[in-house]
Amino acid sequence: xxxxxxxxxxxxxxxxxxxxxxxxxxxxxxxxxxxxxxxxxxxxxxxxxxxxxxxxxxxxxxxxxxxxxxxxxxxxxxxxxxxxxxxxxxxxxxxxxxxxxxxxxxx
Numbered sequence: 001x002x003x004x005x006x007x008x009x010x011x012x013x014x015x016x017x018x019x020x021x022x023x024x025x026x027x028x029x030x031x032x033x034x035x036x037x038x039x040x041x042x043x044x045x046x047x048x049x050x051x052x053x054x055x056x057x058x059x060x061x062x063x064x065x066x067x068x069x070x071x072x073x074x075x076x077x078x079x080x081x082x083x084x085x086x087x088x089x090x091x092x093x094x095x096x097x098x099x100x101x102x103x104x105x106x107x
Contacts, residue, residue: 006045006053006054006055007027007030007031007052007053007054008023008027008030008054008055009054009055009056009057010023010055010056010057011057011058012056012057012058012059012065013058014058014063015065017065017068017069020056020059020065020069021068021069021072023054023056024046024054024056024069024072024073025072027054030052030054031046031048031050031052031053031054032048032049032050032052033048033049034046034047034048034049034073034074034095034096035047035048035049035094035095036092036093036094036095037070037073037075037092037093037095038090038091038092039060039061039066039070039090039091039092039093040060040061040089040090041060041061041062042057042058042059042060043055043056043057043058043059043060044056044059044060044066044069046073046095056069061082061083061086061091062083062085063083064083066082066083067079067082070082070093073095074095074096075093075094075095076093076094076095076096077091077093
């Protein structure tokens with residue numbers, strides 16, 4: 001798992017999440033429907049349904065900037081535990097979280 005060569009990659013610079021978000025938006029068109037995200041302590045990989053991936057190096061689950069990146073790819077994860085250490089090599093999350101229709105309406 002996680003051994004395929006990424007279609008594209010970017011190096012995260014501490015405190016500068018905007019270039020990463022722009023990279024994800026730009027490279028998103030090169031992949032099919034996103035399937036999952038794998039997050040290591042020092043990098044993350046976004047994988048589509050065909051197994052193609054793109055990678056962000058230097059950004060991992062212990063860092064605060066991981067939250068907007070996971071939100072940008074619609075990952076399903078728990079904000080209160082994303083930064084906790086793990087015994088496994090990486091954390092894996094499905095993508096596809098959607099904003100429910102009319103969730104902001106008052107009933």
